[in-house]
Amino acid sequence: MIFIGLITLAAAVIFIFVHLTAYAVRWAVEGRWTQDERSLAEAPLSGALHIAAEILSSGAVLLLLVADLALIIRHLRWKRPPPAAASAPAPPPGDDSLLPGAGPPAPPGTARRPVVLLHGAGMRGLTMAPLARKLRSEGLEVHLFTYWPPGLRFEAYARQLSDYLESIRGETGGLEFDAVGHSMGGLILRRFIVVLNGPVKIRRLVTLGTPHGGSVLWRFAPPALGRQLRPGGEFLRRLDEAGLPPGVEATAISGGFDQLVVPNANARWEGATNHTIPDAGHTRLIFHRETLRIVLGALDQKTLAQEVSSH
Template sequence: MSRSAIRRSTRAALCAAALCAAALTASPAAADQPDPSYSYFGGLAAELTAPGQPPPGANDWSCKPTAAHPNPVVLLHGLGNDTVGWNTLSPVLANAGYCVFTTTYGVGALGPIMGAVTPVATSAQQISDFIDGVRAETGSDQVDLVGHSMGGAVPFYALNHLGAAPKIDHYVALGAPLHGSTGLAGLQPLLESTPAGTELATQCGPCQLSPGSRVAVDLNPDPAIAPRIRFTTVVSRYDEIATPWTTGLLDGPNADNVVLQDLCATDYTEHFELPADPVAVRVVLNALDPAHAQPVSCTVVLPFAGPPIR
């Protein structure tokens, strides 16, 4: 057997193992999902009480997409894991009738508590393999992607370099450092001031996305590379990680850019609250099902905590 064949067989085995493990920890049926908290703190509480478990509504491997929602939805977390990142949106989507799947990709030295830290190419391959697994299990040709932070940026590598474009229908990115970030990703110049730091920078996915870096250029966040995909970006002017906040915007006829404060001036969400923000959640639902889009209800959204009363 050739080396390439061995790599393909190993990759398929790893993917199958991941699917089996996820099936054993699948969440209850969508109808059993509690009302989400719409707060980043809710995700933290879920990680403390049930570490390593998928968020409510996710990873029911018996779920089959319906005519109303023909594409399974793959949720891709940012720096952290799927338990924390999707504690709100996963049950919302499941209750709306979607088949929802999540995985903690890019795990490093801290284990599953902290994903999205491996090199961008490594994380992209894991994401691509997971998408293939979801498609195989659900019998779907395509998936819809919703990614937060690194989870919204890394899939562009898969589009450009791993042949993922035909497998994706809608692509929604929340607070993604699409064009690099001067925030956390800006650590790379500091790390590269020493030989040990230089080596670390090559193994740190977020560190690789300094504006203008080779990896940021390779990411090539250009909607024109996949003109059939409908891209939606959701950003906050108060984002403290994906900076400047305009890094999360795309340019192209198949891209819609949403600035939360243009919809709701009292939305003060920053980077971490973004996937739990009720305003952003409605934008995601509308992006995934534009034929049944509903008006966005403006409300006060506090950093990390979400709406004070809901």
């Protein structure tokens, strides 16, 4: 028991150290970018609180990843189909039927289109469950998509998304979806709407902390991804040149305390409606209540339109 406690403590220390290192790098690079070089130690108290909130959010996501692994193991071990159901089709890639709280679709008429959530790099669908639960409580029909395995190019993940949307179109009763993508998930959505937005379409999409302009920290990513996410690289340039197809509406939400999109300005998306949550880090965007407000407004334009007209 003591050994497990020591291992847990060591893991927590390493976890916090990695986050502080990422913020130190972000602080230095952002300072050079804005000609205001400072060290992380010079951050105000509010900055320390934002970092603490980000670390707690990342810890929650890590626990969700562990829960996701446990669900997969449990499914493989205990959910053997009976002989009569042996010929039944397997769940499609990215199916969220194993996730707690997946629940039935929202009642007809409570949402205009089903919403698909995409996680960030190194994550899985379950890490978007906190946001999914909040959206479902607002009457939206939500699906969690997992792209897998890590390290593939965006083209491969976009094809996985296309196959997934095709596989669930029967149960959703339509050919049109809205989508929310966290971090790299937003770029997968952009790749999809540029190349594969065919009979099954995404009409509205929201990105959370997506490096639309790349990030200098992605140089440490696997080569295939690192090249595509390099600031000024060909992949991002082609996405920008393609723009948004007619009929597609986009919103980009960035965190003012994002430690992974460096510089933070690279989370802005030219041609989209941009919002910044000043106190949100990269992972905290998933949990932030302001994120929920903006996402709901983007998926149902009446909310923000009423707010704008009242000012």
